[in-house]
Amino acid sequence: MACPLLRQCSKWNANCSSLFETLWYSNGRSVSFSTSSLGRTSWSSGPGNEGQPSALRRRTGPNTFNFTTSLTKHKPRLLDPSLKSCFCINSAHTDVKVQDPFTIAQKDLTNLYDDIRKELFVTKELKALCHYYFDGKGKAIRPMIVVLMARALNSHSNRSGELLPGQRAVAMITEMIHTASLVHDDVIDGSNKRRGKGTINELWGEKKAILAGDFILSVASITMARIGNNTVVKVFSQVIEDLVRGEFMQLGSKENENERFKHYLEKTFKKTASLIANSCKAVCVLVSSDPKVHEIAYQYGKNVGIAFQLVDDVLDFTSGANHLGKPSAADLKLGLATGPVLFACQQFPELHSMIMRRFSSKGDVDRAWQYVFQSDGVEQTKNLAQHYCQEAIRQISMLRPSAERDALIRLTEMVLTRDK
Amino acid sequence: MFPATWSRLSRMALSSRGRRTLSLFSSSAPSNWSKAVADAEKIVGYPTSFMSLRCLLSDELSNVAIQVKRLVGTQHPLLHTARDFVFDSGNNLPTRGLIVLLLSKAAGPSHTASDLLAQDTVSGIHTSQRNLAEITELIHTAFLVHRGIVDLKEWTVSDGPLKDMEFGNKIAVLSGDFLLANACTGLAQLNNTKVVELISSAIGDVVQGIYNENTSNTEQENSLDVEAWEEHTFLSHGALLAKSCQAAMELAQHDKEAQRLAYTFGKHLSMGHRLNSDLLPFVKSSAGESATFSFSAAPVVFHRQIVGQERWSQQLQQVKTRRNELDYSKLLAAVKSEKGVSTAMDLCCYHGNKALEAIQAFPSSEARSALENIASAITKF
Numbered sequence: 001m002a003c004p005l006l007r008q009c010s011k012w013n014a015n016c017s018s019l020f021e022t023l024w025y026s027n028g029r030s031v032s033f034s035t036s037s038l039g040r041t042s043w044s045s046g047p048g049n050e051g052q053p054s055a056l057r058r059r060t061g062p063n064t065f066n067f068t069t070s071l072t073k074h075k076p077r078l079l080d081p082s083l084k085s086c087f088c089i090n091s092a093h094t095d096v097k098v099q100d101p102f103t104i105a106q107k108d109l110t111n112l113y114d115d116i117r118k119e120l121f122v123t124k125e126l127k128a129l130c131h132y133y134f135d136g137k138g139k140a141i142r143p144m145i146v147v148l149m150a151r152a153l154n155s156h157s158n159r160s161g162e163l164l165p166g167q168r169a170v171a172m173i174t175e176m177i178h179t180a181s182l183v184h185d186d187v188i189d190g191s192n193k194r195r196g197k198g199t200i201n202e203l204w205g206e207k208k209a210i211l212a213g214d215f216i217l218s219v220a221s222i223t224m225a226r227i228g229n230n231t232v233v234k235v236f237s238q239v240i241e242d243l244v245r246g247e248f249m250q251l252g253s254k255e256n257e258n259e260r261f262k263h264y265l266e267k268t269f270k271k272t273a274s275l276i277a278n279s280c281k282a283v284c285v286l287v288s289s290d291p292k293v294h295e296i297a298y299q300y301g302k303n304v305g306i307a308f309q310l311v312d313d314v315l316d317f318t319s320g321a322n323h324l325g326k327p328s329a330a331d332l333k334l335g336l337a338t339g340p341v342l343f344a345c346q347q348f349p350e351l352h353s354m355i356m357r358r359f360s361s362k363g364d365v366d367r368a369w370q371y372v373f374q375s376d377g378v379e380q381t382k383n384l385a386q387h388y389c390q391e392a393i394r395q396i397s398m399l400r401p402s403a404e405r406d407a408l409i410r411l412t413e414m415v416l417t418r419d420k
Numbered sequence: 421m422f423p424a425t426w427s428r429l430s431r432m433a434l435s436s437r438g439r440r441t442l443s444l445f446s447s448s449a450p451s452n453w454s455k456a457v458a459d460a461e462k463i464v465g466y467p468t469s470f471m472s473l474r475c476l477l478s479d480e481l482s483n484v485a486i487q488v489k490r491l492v493g494t495q496h497p498l499l500h501t502a503r504d505f506v507f508d509s510g511n512n513l514p515t516r517g518l519i520v521l522l523l524s525k526a527a528g529p530s531h532t533a534s535d536l537l538a539q540d541t542v543s544g545i546h547t548s549q550r551n552l553a554e555i556t557e558l559i560h561t562a563f564l565v566h567r568g569i570v571d572l573k574e575w576t577v578s579d580g581p582l583k584d585m586e587f588g589n590k591i592a593v594l595s596g597d598f599l600l601a602n603a604c605t606g607l608a609q610l611n612n613t614k615v616v617e618l619i620s621s622a623i624g625d626v627v628q629g630i631y632n633e634n635t636s637n638t639e640q641e642n643s644l645d646v647e648a649w650e651e652h653t654f655l656s657h658g659a660l661l662a663k664s665c666q667a668a669m670e671l672a673q674h675d676k677e678a679q680r681l682a683y684t685f686g687k688h689l690s691m692g693h694r695l696n697s698d699l700l701p702f703v704k705s706s707a708g709e710s711a712t713f714s715f716s717a718a719p720v721v722f723h724r725q726i727v728g729q730e731r732w733s734q735q736l737q738q739v740k741t742r743r744n745e746l747d748y749s750k751l752l753a754a755v756k757s758e759k760g761v762s763t764a765m766d767l768c769c770y771h772g773n774k775a776l777e778a779i780q781a782f783p784s785s786e787a788r789s790a791l792e793n794i795a796s797a798i799t800k801f
Contacts, residue, residue, distance in 0.1 A: 122624075126631050184597060187569070188590050205571035206589055211631050214566065214600070218624035221604065225617035230608070233616055237601075237608035244601040247594055 101148060101407040101414065108147040108163055108171070109140060116172050120219050129200055129212035130219075133179045137195060142178055143171040145276060145304065145411065148404045149297055150283040155402035157288050166227040167283045173236065174279040176220035181243050181275075183213035188247065189334055231285045239278045246270030250336065253355065260355070261342055265306070272312075273305025296395050300408065303392035308415050310385035313338035314378055317369070319419060332365045339384065341368060344377035382416070389416055456793040457515050463790050464521040464545060494580025496588030497568030516560055517553035519689065519794070520664050523682055524549040525787035526779065530673045544787075548610050548671045555606045555619065556664040562599035563626050565592050615667045622663040629656025633716070649721045654687065657694045662686035678781075685778040685791070692771035692798040694718075695764055701752065702761045703801045713748040718767070723760025765801070772799035 113136045120130045150167035154160070183200050185191075187209050192202040201209035217240070224236050249267040254260040280301035284294050316331045317340050331338050335358030337345075345351040348371045354364045372378065389412035399405050525544045540547050569592050575582055600623075607616050632652045644652070654662075665686035669679040698717040714720070724732045739750040755761065775795040782788050 122628060125635065126628060184593055188593050190572075190586060205573060207569045207571050207634055208631065210566050210569045210593055210596070211627050211634075214563075215624055215627040215631075217600070218620050218627060221607075221620035222617050222624070225613045225620055228613050230611045230613060233613060234608040237604045240604045241601045244594070244597045247597070251594075 099403060099407060099410075101144060101411045104403060104407045105144040105147050108151075108168065109143055112140065112143055112172060112175065116176060119172065119176075119223055120216065122215065125204075126208075126212065126215060129204055129208060130216055132200055132212075133182065133195070134175075138175075138179075140175065141308070142174045142276060142279065145301065145408070146171040146174050146279050146283055148408050148411070149280045149300070150287070151404040152396070152399055152402050152408060153284050153287050153293065153297060155404065156293065156399045159287060164286055166229065166232070166286045169223055169227050170232070170279055170282045170286070173220045173224050173282075174275060176216050176223070177236070177239060177243070178275060180213045180216040180220065183209055183216070185247070187213075191330075227286070229286060232282045235278045235282045235285065239275050242270040242274035246272075246274075253337065253358065255356065257342075257345065257352075260337070264337070264339065264342055268306055268309045269302065272309040273302045276305035276308070277301035293399075296398050299395040300392050303388045303395065304412060304415060307385040307388035307392065307412065310339050310381050310388065311415060311418065314340060314381050314385070315419065317372055317378055329365060329369055332359050332368055335359055339381035340372045340375075340377035342377075343380040344368075344372045344375035347375045347377075386416055389413070456790070456797040457518065459790060459793065461518060463786050464518065464525060464543060490584065490587060494584045494588065495578065496570060496580070496585055496592075498565065498588050498592045501564050501568050501592075515794075516661050516664065517557040519661065519686070519791070520553040520556055520668050521545055521550065522787045522791050522794075523665050523685065523779075524553075524668045524672065526782045526785055526791060527669060527672065527674055527678055527682070528783060528785070530675075530678075532673055532675070546672055548612075549668050551606055551610060552615070552619075552664060552668055552671060555603045556660060558599050558603040558606065559619070559623060559626070559660060562596045562603065563630060565596035565599065567630055568592050610671065612671060615670055618663050618667045618670070622660045625655045625659035625663075629653075629659070632656070644716060644721055646722060646725050649716070649718065650691070652716075653691060653694050653718075658687045658690040661690045681778045681781050685775050685795075688771040688775035688778065689795055689798070692768050692775060692795070695768035695771065696798045696801070699761065699764055699768065699801065702756055702764075713752055718764040719760045720755055721760075722763045722767075723755045723758055726759050726763065769799045772796065 113134045116134045117131050120127070120134070122130060147163060147167070150163055150170070154163070154167075182194065186194060186199040187201045187206050190201075191199050193199060199209070200212055204212075220236075224233055227233075246267050246269075249263060249270065252263075254263045277298045278301070280297040281294055284297035288294065313331065316328060316338065319328055332341070337351075337355040337358075341351060341355065345355060351368060351371050354361070354368050357364070359365050359368055392412050393409050396405055396408050524546065528544070529541075542550070569589055570579075570585055572582070572585060572589070575585055579585055603619075607619055610616070629652055633656060662683045663686070665682035666679045669682045674682075695718050698714075699719060701713065701717070702719050727735070735751070735754050736746065739747045739754060741747050772795050776792060779788055779791055779795075
């Protein structure tokens with residue numbers, strides 16, 4: 001079964017430069033399109049749905065629906081032949097064997113956490129809090145993207161040799177801003193676990209957690225000022241503003257379905273993609289003065305960033321407890337309707353009222369969870385993520401070939417297939 | 421520890437000599453702080469940037485205003501912060517921005533500055549300096565809000581429903597972050613990475629200062645000595661103004677010496693102001709409420725240093741009620757009877773005079789007199 005949104009997207013994508021805006025708009029269209037004509041029929045005939053929905057809807061117990069069958073049905077489709085061929089075409093641009101992005105980025109990242117801890121110079125207890133998440137156990141996916149992008153751009157601009165010191169600093173700043181926002185988010189969401197250990201607010205209390213976050217941010221800000229480039233400072237101030245606005249957006253929800261999806265994508269951009277997009281832009285500003293190249297770097301980061309978060313939202317449903325270092329269905333429990341739920345709502349309008357009351361009534365979380373798995377929500381979210389990745393590939397392919405550029409292409413695939 | 425403390429105390433004693441020189445600059449000094457501030461506001465004209473207005477009118481903050489209503493009836497500190505914001509409590513330094521503006525004007529145009537920069541002034545103050553003044557206020561307000569986060573594990577039933585406290589925290593984190601984010605954007609638009617670095621380091625200082633407050637404020641018998649008190653107070657109350665004053669000079673391309681003087685002025689003014697407010701409960705006859713007694717207030721810290729730990733413990737025992745609670749009005753009287761208060765007053769005058777001294781290098785002007793009036797006002801009780 002081909003998702004109507006998918007077709008819609010590829011159609012629109014042909015004559016539009018930015019997939020984000022396209023999807024934004026076309027998605028609004030596709031929502032009304034599918035709910036009016038295709039939405040209902042698609043799930044009843046779709047192979048991803050075990051059993052008849054009418055029968056399913058009668059079942060109410062949380063254990064009646066077989067999640068695993070639903071998941072295995074979804075998985076192969078993510079790696080369907082069309083996607084594989086898409087990657088083949090891209091790697092055919094160069095004859096260089098595509099290396100693992102982690103391996104290529106490794107040399108620039110080995111001392112990253114040590115260097116961050118050195119920057120966070122402070123005495124006594126505050127030091128322990130600030131160093132807490134820079135323990136080298138994070139995925140460091142953001143700094144990895146930043147250093148790969150920096151090297152890809154350096155090659156593109158015919159500059160050989162090492163990473164510029166400022167570019168290396170950008171990688172550190174990216175991870176610091178990300179961590180500072182995590183620390184504050186955990187207080188806002190009242191989370192007590194992250195990356196398999198207790199959160200700062202759980203261990204030291206909310207007051208100190210907020211101050212630790214503020215301190216990390218101030219050090220990130222000092223580090224960026226020392227690069228000595230006003231544009232870099234402006235690019236990062238945009239990130240900080242987006243992070244806060246994204247958090248505010250998460251407080252509210254929209255009544256109208258089309259607006260709700262737009263709201264979700266905008267929030268996703270601000271909370272996750274803006275940091276990656278603008279960090280990519282920052283390393284670009286340091287090596288190139290060509291606004292067209294800035295835009296390529298930014299668009300790659302933006303599209304990969306949105307895809308990354310969409311997959312994260314999927315994993316919140318599909319990944320077992322503790323796999324992500326946090327309990328599953330965490331978003332539902334926080335009252336947040338992410339991609340899978342919003343797509344599911346097209347097929348099961350019953351979800352609408354639950355979304356509006358932020359899953360606050362008894363049993364809402366379990367029921368919403370079931371509806372998601374009875375629907376194409378997970379699959380459609382993955383498809384959407386895949387399309388953002390394709391746009392990222394299209395953008396980055398405009399750079400001159402290099403091992404790092406190809407690693408960034410390969411990375412989009414890893415974003416889609418990661419399971420933690 | 422002690423020798424250092426005593427050298428500090430003897431330096432304070434020296435400052436009483438400085439107090440006499442005060443009259444030189446303050447022949448027409450208004451007797452109180454608010455008049456000095458009110459007069460000064462006229463000199464800088466009205467702020468021409470709309471940064472804070474934009475903040476207040478934004479969707480984000482107008483939502484917060486609605487949400488804060490939900491906290492009425494709870495003990496969440498955000499409520500008090502919001503109330504203080506509306507009904508300014510008078511003795512705060514509402515005027516960090518104002519001082520940055522006055523100093524910008526008092527320093528005048530730089531000799532090395534380009535003509536282009538000189539054109540961009542309104543009543544003798546550069547637009548960038550006006551923006552900096554607002555950024556300073558935004559940062560200060562952001563931390564007033566973040567100071568009010570509550571540790572949920574210390575929640576008690578009398579605070580109101582736990583859910584509301586969680587909600588209050590959420591709103592406090594978000595609105596503080598929102599103000600800080602706006603400050604960051606404002607800083608970036610100043611197009612001066614030296615200023616960004618300076619103000620960012622001031623943010624780090626404030627965080628460390630508040631962090632210290634949290635770890636030492638609660639214990640009755642905390643181990644804060646005078647040295648540590650000055651260090652903590654500088655971080656939490658002095659660093660932001662000192663570095664903003666310095667940054668204002670940097671924005672107008674003033675030389676290193678002018679920047680150093682501005683920093684010195686900002687530092688001593690805020691230290692003096694803090695001492696002044698710490699002293700108020702001890703010099704005002706009416707103020708004897710337990711709420712105003714703080715163990716980290718300068719007179720108490722100095723008192724403990726003077727009488728020694730043993731005697732202080734005795735005094736704490738003596739003022740205990742039958743239910744083993746501290747009688748704060750008696751404790752206040754005990755502190756008043758010794759030298760802690762006068763030592764704090766001497767230190768307050770020392771800082772006030774140091775501030776006055778620092779701005780003497782700037783040419784005599786209306787703006788400089790206003791700063792002199794403000795600096796002398798903090799030494800009056």
